[in-house]
Amino acid sequence: MFRLSNNLIGVLNLLTFLLSVPVLGGGVWLATRGGGSGTECERFLTVPLIVLGAFLMLVSLAGLVGACCRASLLLWLYLVAMFLLILLLFAFTLFAFLVTNKGAGEAVSNRGFKEYRLGDYSHWLQKRVDNSKNWAKIRSCLQDSKICERLQQGNETFDQFIRDNLSPIQSGCCKPPTECDFTYVSPTVWTVNSTTLTSTNNTDCSAWNNDPSTLCYGCQSCKAGVLANIKKDWKKVAIINIVVLVFLIMVYSVGCCAFRNIRRDNAYGYGGWKGRYP
Incomplete structure (x- = not known):
């Protein structure tokens, strides 16, 4: 037996x-x-x-x-x-x-969401998302997930929007950084403040575009939002x-x-x- x-x-x-x-x-x-x-x-x-x-x-x-x-x-x-x-x-x-x-979102006054900066995360993770080939694949996944399109479906006023508890990816990729001081039209449409563009050192402000296929997918804040999400998922894993x-x-x-x-x-x-x- x-x-x-x-x-x-x-x-x-x-x-x-x-x-x-x-x-x-x-x-x-x-x-x-x-x-x-x-x-x-x-x-x-x-x-x-x-x-x-x-x-x-x-x-x-x-x-x-x-x-x-x-x-x-x-x-x-x-x-x-x-x-x-x-x-x-x-x-x-x-x-x-x-x-x-390492790495955590930064709380913003009178906002229900946090802002994310790429430099706050480990150098190894930063190099992975800064690689153009890697980011092209990640960006494709973000666009396929339609995470920003779902945010766009809400018909919210600015006061309602800033109280939203946005995910790290929504905060980093679907809207411009708060520092840019753009004028709110809808969650994914903002009027660019030309004064801010010339006075700020934040390159994400000039990278923002209202085109749904662009938004802030090329921003450092978007990469940081992805890393914040990865950090949370990796901890669970x-x-x-x-x-x-x-x-x-x-x-x-x-x-x-x-x-x-x-x-x-x-x-x-x-x-x-x-x-x-x-």
Whole structure:
């Protein structure tokens, strides 16, 4: 009879394999949808989905076959992959806490939202969003999400608007910085103050445009708003990763027990050297 650890590894990897199917299928669907003419954002998300789905599928198959068929080599490869995954997840979790340690929105008097400055965040994050190729992909995602268009749907007065609790991306990308002192028309339409443009050092004021496809997507405040959102999300992901790490370590321990059991079974029950030489 199979030992409990073998059965448990088999069940866990069967569930992982079933999970990998929609992940890989989603990546392939994004890559092939519309004859490959998807947006830059979709192409940006495609590769990680396909890689993650393929990795989960291969690792789960190795663990499943290794545990159920007593294939010690496959189970050994599975354990090596699991060990590397645990190391990578631990390194990413530590890295996420370090790079998101700096940066916070700046409260503005009589405003329900905060202003965001790129220089307040870690240099590593600043370099990532300042890279033109990276920002082109992020900007495509922001435009695809229609986050500023949803803000535009509200028919608000200026007093109502400044009391809104805008998200970091809405505050940084969908309106000009408060420092520009532009005249409010609607949440995404502002009359430019030419005096401010000549007197302020904030380059975001000149980067603002009422065109819905432009707005403040080229502003430093927009990049800072994205980083504020990333910081919040990475903090959540890091906490989830800690839970996942504990789970993976438990699965890895069970896998080690299954590997040991298979080697014993092969040695004593299936013609191993110990079975032939008493």
